[in-house]
Amino acid sequence: MAEITPAGSGEAPRPSAPAPDGMLRIRGGVGGLSFQFEELLAGAAALDVVVRRLYALEAEADGVRRALFGYQPDSYRSGSNAMIAVGEAGRDVSRVRAELEHIAAQVRASHREYEFTEARNALLLRMGLGGPEYGSAQGPFELPGVRDQVERGVALAPHGLALLLGLPVPLAALVGTLAGPTDVRRTVRELTMAPGLRFLEPRPVTVIGSHTGAEAVDLTPAGLLRRAEAVGRNSGDIEIIKVDGGSGRAWVVIVPGTQLGGLPEGTNPFDTAGIAEALGYDSVETTAAIRQALREAGATAGEQLAAVGYSQGGIHAMNLSDDKAFLAEFDLKYVLTAGSPVGGITPEPGIGSLHLEHQHDWVPGADGQANADTKDRVTVTLTNSLVMPPPQDFGLGPGHRLENYAAGAEAVSASRDPSLLASTAALAAVVGGGGTATVTRFSLRREALPARGAVTAPGPNRGADTPPPARPPAPALGPTAAREPQGVPG
Template sequence: MAGQSDGETSFSITGGAGRVHYTLTEIEAAAGRINLVAQDMGEVAATLDSELEWISSFTARLQASGLQGAEATHFAAGVAAGGLASAQGSVAAAARGVQELAAHASAAARRYEEAEAETVARERARRSRALFDGVQASTAGIFLPLVLWWQYHVLRDGADRQGMRDTAEDMLNDGPAYIAGLLGPAVGLGYLLGRSPIEGRGRSGALPAAGVRKFVDWSGLARPGHLELRAVPAGEWHGRAGDWRPGHAVPDLSGDVQLAVDPSVSGLLAGSQDAYGYPPGSIAVDRLDRPDGTRAWIVHLPGTEDWSKVDSANPFDFEGDLEGMTAGQQTLFEQQQIVVQELMRQALADAGALPTDDVLITGHSGGGIHAAAAAANPAFLADFNVKMIIIAGAPARNLPVAPNVLVLDLQNDDDLVAAADYGPPPNSVNRVTVTSHRPGAAEGKGTGDVIKDAHDLGNYIDDATALEQSNDPGIKAVRDSVGLFLGTAAAGGGPATVSRKVYQGRDADGPKTEAKSKPVMPTVPRPMKPGRLFPEPDIPPLPLPGAGAAVTGGPGTVSGRP
């Protein structure tokens, strides 16, 4: 972890280029390979030593023979022996150095294993402490209010020390142990005996998210649905969305809007802020024509927009969040389509994106979940060449983003939403996680305001602006990647011009029905009469007067009267 400070805001940065992180298996494998090299160099040194002995013995016998030219040969052999001796000494020294390196690598593997064991031990101790707290509360009797006050005080102290996000993650992971203890000593003992060994937190948040989605599906709070898409005219972007229904006429959609994008993380993330201002359920798709003639696309996603009910017509609702968080377990659920992901797919296809075009996705909160879910979906990556995602305040650590996709994950130490994935994001080369610490953010504010400000996208954009001055190698790699993607590195670093389209998605309940067209009856040409150039016209015979129908107009009538 690296700490960076810029002005009033400081940052903790993990992952990314220039930061070493290996697994225990990789360290052990490296130590084994280094040891093999040392063995090979030792064998080379032994071979050189035996060759040196042979040359020394040969020159001694040659000199003792008294043959003509023996003296000159002895001198040449001596020079060769000296060279071999020098080479043998160098190889032997190098072999010893490599052996020491192998020993250090093995020692590093042992230290890494000990560190992992220490982490597991801390997790177990935390679970045991949570279990004890639950048992203490269940047996407190009349002292229960005092016990609960003290436990709250400890939690609040932890939140002040490490931030609300980390405290919430601890509570989510330790919650089952606390509840088991709260149900009584017998249940707590059963929990202790029945729990499996803890191996860190891993993807501990994936199972709870799947459980919540299963519940809302079973209870009928969420119903399977499908996407309905429309392109939003520019006149509706910042006004109220009209009452649009599939099949009804809409204004001209052909005009794109030209925008200038600042070539920075904050400039790109501002696109997600724009998406909040468009009609509900809308995303922005920017077409970027680079100076080198290639084309790229930027997709901007808003966060959760509708909290009125679990399953609304807006794809960015609680059901949509669950779809994104459980994207890796999609086969467990009746609805196979991830509506927001399908919204991105259809919008990019309609805008003209090709599978070879580079794509960058930005997203805040729930939009960040969907950005990570798309970057972790092999089917989506097969259709679109996602190069990078920039997310803020998103609980997306349980989504295994493809290793060739660069991730910039912005978080805040008091953002409770970012804690919904139960732990910190993985520490990997392609994933840079930045946690901001905003001094004085809680001064004079209530807890609710602190939580709201911590998750606010505008504050995350301010963090990204301050982060531009960081010298961290991971952040520098992100800045370089943004410049290369936008093509501004070759164009002198000025703003990039994009053509924007806005697309609105609707989560319609039930399966998608295909429009049925009326069957077309085949026409049979009438035969031509001899001597006629065209077929006989197909005109029904007129009814005769007095045959049950009045005749009006036509031959034999005057002014339409018989």
């Protein structure tokens, strides 16, 4: 557990970053820096309450001492001793009160220093002056991983473009500062409007079939991620599990990663257009289909659920945590993602999340934003060595393999880190301990592209002045096993 500066050392309290836990580098949660500072400020506020009470006690002690003046002539010795005793007690209270005021001031000074340093580092990073000394998770002699390089490269795209156009370095830094981090959501939406890319625009997604059965289910983080791999073998499928959770009936939604092939072109909700919908349009159509599937599975309004997603599926799962219509109907308590770029998604308060990312997996950095460090949000970076696969099986790289993340999830469950203990306990409180559960596989399909030359009305999520998507039909893909695409993010 991260420790603060010990009391009595003469220094202002300073939180420290948690030490790595084996191959796990942990950020956020109850052991994270942000929560430590929240706790310190809460402690400073509590000290303020005590200080006010001590001020009142000082005044009361002084009042008692003054009241004894009239009785001193009756018994000079005892009266004097009483006044001296009360006066010394008042001075002791004053010393304690002054020390507590000093401690509270040190805590607040430490917090201001932290905020200043964070703001300074953010400004320097936006100017392209990055490095380990500016908040990087790596040590001074350790090169950043692929994820961090991609994340920083995407965030600093305006600065890089300015350099590419030949602007002087100081002016390029100014352009990058004024432009701020790349808005990936806006960029994706603009791309979908470009000629030839309108097929990436969201189209309605519906449930076309389901299959229900009872089976033994492993509800640990590793077990749930392995189920996401199994679900991903069937194009367009999601899985909904009805469990006896910690406080009654609960549900688990499992969303797979990106899939290519196996269905008529454009009809698989988890193809490359699914990435655009997730990153640029908040998964509006996929969320509607998940709500429909939950209702058909028997879920009722207000029931608790957890969402699990791998790669693209993790973006869809995390978007549920920020969808007001979905949250008004279902009580989402927890989201588990693996290899997913979800730094730009802010869940509603009270929703816990655990994000697994490998330092050499570029996909989680594709949105250019690091996950927030909060009490309820824990990010685990895996640092284990990877085995280079044969070229034909390289896919998105060895770091993005789901089995690698499942192994990391097993290490998470075995860890004694306070942030991970609290996070896995929050998941168990929703889904329970596992056992036999009712499992329903739902087949989802996206509305097919209109035929060439066809005129269609704008969809519900397309402006009235926006022409409908159209492109020449591509050759049909033959049925293949669903798998992560070559060179396509998550």
